[in-house]
Amino acid sequence: MIGLAGVVLGGVYADPLASRLVLGAAVGSVGVSLAARRLPSWLVAPLSVLGLLGYTAAALWFTAQRADLPGPLGTVAADAARNGIPRLLTALIPVEPMPDTVIVPVVAAWLAGLAGAEVGIRADRVLLGLTAPVALYAGALYVVGPNADSTPWLTVAFAAAGAVALAAGGRPAGPGRSGPADPGDGLAPGVRAALRARTLASTALGLVVVLGLAALVAPVVARQVGTTPVDPRRYVQPPQVESLDENPLIRISGWALNPDQKLLDLVTTGPGAPVAAGAPPGGAAPPPDGEGEEPTDEEEPVGEEDDPRAGRRIRLAVLGDYDGVTWRVGATYRNAGRVLPEPEPLPDARVTEVVQRITVDGLTGRLLPAVPTPREVTGARVAYDQASGTLIRPEGLSRGLTYSVTSRREEADYGLLPSASVPAGAEVARFLRVEPGAPEQMQQLAAQLAEDNGAPYARADAIATFLAEHYRVVADAPSGHAYPNLNFFLFGPVNGGGQRGTSEQFAAAFAVLGRMTGLPTRVVVGFQPPSGTGPVRGADALAWPEVLFDGLGWVSFDPLPKPNTRPKPVEQDFRPEPEDPTPPPEEATESPEATPSTTPDAQSAPRRGTGPGTPVLVGSGTGGLLLLLTGLAALVVGLRRAQRRRRLAEGSPAQRIAGAWREVTDALRLAGRPVPEHLAATEVAEHARSSLDGAPARHPGTARHPGTAQHPGTARQQGTAQQPGAGRRPGAGQPSGTGRAGPASGSPGPLRRSVPTVDDLATLVNLAAFAPGHATDDQARRAGELAVAYAAELRAGRPWWRRLLWSLHPGPLRWRR
Known part of the structure; x- marks a missing residue:
């Protein structure tokens, strides 16, 4: 009966190892009780607890080695004992058999076997002894909830095992047993054997009838139950992250200001290590005519060694929710094991495997970098959001943490992009939502870009091309991607800091403009190292947008300008709607009759004070007012x-x-x-x-080169034109007074x-x-x-x-x- 409870619980596990461990605990606990039947009852419990400790330690060691978890057995066991219940109830289904997900079932099964054997066998209270296995079976059904297929036959088998136990427990007492006398005592051996055979036959027939009725009635009764079992996971809060992990997009500017900061060490191996040819900057696939091939995005690795974007992109987080102020991951993380659930494959997609060994250096937080889409993680216990593919380490990252990630990259036929459609409906509503308060200029720009581009890919490519041609990438651009920040990035004056930003503003602007044109978009934050092996630094941090296409999945776009290109003025290609004309001067100017006139007659002379007490009152009041x-x-x-x-x-x-x-x-x-x-x-x-x-x-x-600051003491004379690009000598003097030049002779002032x-x-x-x-x-x-x-x-x-x-x-x- 305990083994059947383990089979039920195994319905939410990734493989039958958990069911086997539960069955082993049942056999071990009942075996210890049977072997110690002739010992005093007070000695059985300590012996069984020792057996429990040994069996549990062996199970934890085996599962830890199988999952390749680092650390000594004592540390792993203490962590599993402390967090076993919450991690079991927050684990991603199917649950990977790991120390923290098997310790609770193993201990519960052992204790149920000990209680059932001692009460049912030693004390000869079979019905009371069945209470522990029944409680374990009910607990297994509750933990599984609606997350596994219905198992009515397991319940029927469990009831049959209970009936057999009751029938076997009611047999006549023999030597050394208490109970009622055998009805065949005192009869001839042949008569006694016939009587016993008849009793066994009638018992077996009754048991078959009961089981048959249960098998016939149980499905009918089950169909009458229309409610879904309660999932206990709804009462347990999954692992949470801090604001920097919920919105890592705001970290792009900080990494850009510290380009030499070492964040990771990367080693890429496996069949997916070689890189392949690329795609155009507008999207993830070359145009239908095959012209204009450029370095790739995330979906298609870069092959040229002289391309600064060569290498594979490592994804840190996927941000799909935008409220007009900030982008957020919006994930629900579930504790996962070594093997992660496989997403639904794309049709006719080419799959390559990438294996990376990553060592954390200066990267902080909980987000775990990995090449999309991760399938197996060893060396670290992780939590996973299956919808976005984002990984976290609940304990947080630490310097020196080393883990390996095996990812499966799907490369669809991007030649179908020009004719591909985009999905719509409730499933992608979060990726199409545009919050109220969007600036009017952004809406006009989105409408203009979509005006002559009817196909989804054409609209996405138009947005990426517009951003790449009209804006500059600078390292010292301020962080921010709320509506006002994006509006200033798109339309702010060039000499006031507008029209320049980091990949944060480029990716966020693309995603918002894309949603305004009906494209389901999201923003991805990650790294693009120059090669597959070596350090990953702050300069490699990158944000890029993605668009969801039917049959092709999420396709990344590159809205960043090419190096050493001069941006075109925004006003050259952006045609805002004309504002309402101002009224003519004769209508806007008030009539002379409406203007009040002031004449000498209208000005009244001030009255003279006429009271002897007035100077005294004024003097005393003035003194008090001055004091106040x-x-x-x-x-x-x-x-x-x-x-x-x-x-x-x-x-x-x-x-x-x-x-x-x-x-x-x-x-x-x-x-x-x-x-x-x-x-x-x-x-x-x-x-x-x-x-x-x-x-x-x-x-x-x-014009001033981005990232260079003019020295505060720079000399500048009014009325003197400065040559563009000419250097200014720091610490030069400046005329005093109002800052004007000296006398007419041209000599400077002090x-x-x-x-x-x-x-x-x-x-x-x-x-x-x-x-x-x-x-x-x-x-x-x-x-x-x-x-x-x-x-x-x-x-x-x-x-x-x-x-x-x-x-x-x-x-x-x-x-x-």
Whole structure:
């Protein structure tokens, strides 16, 4: 009966190993009880527990070796004992037999065998002894729930075994047994044998009748039950991830700013190690005429050694949900074993196997990189989301963790792309959803791109081509992919930081524009190393979009521009709808009759005061008012100083750097030069430099190479044109006063001291934001010094009355952050 319970439980396991382990536990526990029948009853339980410990240790060791789990047996056993129940109820079905998924069934089966044997055999209480196997069988049915096929014949066999046990337990007592006397005692041997044979025949006939009725009635009764069994997994929370793992797209900018940071070590082996020919930048397959072949995307590996994108893409996470603010994975992770469930294969797809051995270095979080689609993972216990193919390690990544991933790459016939359709309906609704609040310009651009491209592939290729031709990839672009960020990326002024970004903005913009044109899209974050073996660094981090096509699956697109290409102006190809015309001047100007006139007669002279007490009242009131204002001013100054002290001296280094940045933005606001909300840190630094003299951040016609910062002390004279691309000497003097040139003769005026380097503070802000925990106390102290120096320099350039009111302004105490 315990073995049948193991067979039922094995319905949710990947192979029969779990059922065999349960049967072995049943045989071991009942065997120990039978072997110790002649020993005192108090000695059986300790002996059986020793047997349980030995058998469980052997089972855990065997399953750990089979799953290639690292670590000593003691560590594996302790982890399995601590997390056995939740991992069994959160494991991906079919469940892989592993130490943490077999320990509970093995222990339960052994204890059920011990209880049944001691109560049913030693105490001769068969019916009571069957309670333990029945409870185990019911527990197995509950754990399986609706996740396995119905097994009525197993239940019938279980009931038959119980009936046999009851029948065998009621036989006459013999020597050494208690019970009723044998009815054949005292009769002749032949009569006694005939009587016993008749009794056995009648018992067997009754048992057959009962089983037959059960076999006939059970299906009829089962069909009357219309409810689905309860799945206990609904009550157990699966493994959770942090925000950086839910949206790793925001990490692209941080990796771009640290291109030499080593994240992984990679070794690619197996039949899939050689790389093949590629596909065009617009999609995953060459055009029908075979022209214009370019390096590949994820679906088709690159073959040219001189191509910087050569190598296979390693997927970190798949983000399918977008709410207008952020992309998210939206996965439900289930604990998985060594072998992962195989997705539904694509029709007529060529499958290649890729084996990679990955060693974690600087990569943090829980997401586990792997070539899509992983089929087997050894060396690490993982949780898996089958819908997206995303892997996590619930314990988190650690430096030195080494694991192997065997993946199966499906390569469909991408020559069918130009005529392929895209799916629709509830199954792909999440990949088509466009949240309200999308900028009108983005909607107009999507409509324009879809206007002349009716086929889905043509629309996707048009979006990828537009992005590749009109925008630049820069490493210091600010992170962000909400609607305002994407709108600024697409249509922001070039001299203000717009129309440039990292692969984060390119992939997110493609996916959103694609959804606006009816394409089911998602964003993938991963790495594209230059080769299949070697280190993977921050510069290899990449985000790319994918589009779902019928019969071809998810196809990746490359919206990034080619290296060393000059982007075309967006205005050249984007045709926004004309705005409503403004009214003519005669309609917009108010009539003279509506304009109030002021004449000398209308101005009334002030009245003279006529009371002897008026000067006294005015004097006393003025004195009280001055006293009140003085007290308020002292209070504001004290609160402002305390606020600066908290910002620059309290908290972690990252918090102090952020406080120094708020000191700079508050100073700009006090100077009448508030910072626009959409600017990144580097653009705010440029705005801060221009605010010292009230000049614009950069002449509209002056281009600057991305990623290079102009030194704050650069000399510039108004009215003097600078040659494009000409270098500016750091630390050069600048005319004093208003910044104008000297006398008409052209001699410069007296030099002013160098402007504080706000660019260094912007670099520290990006470090604190994109590399949490890496800022130091020295960097925080340096940030405070830069902020104080800049605020003092900015205040010194204001008129005397604004300098007086600078410290008395209560705005920084209440301005929203």
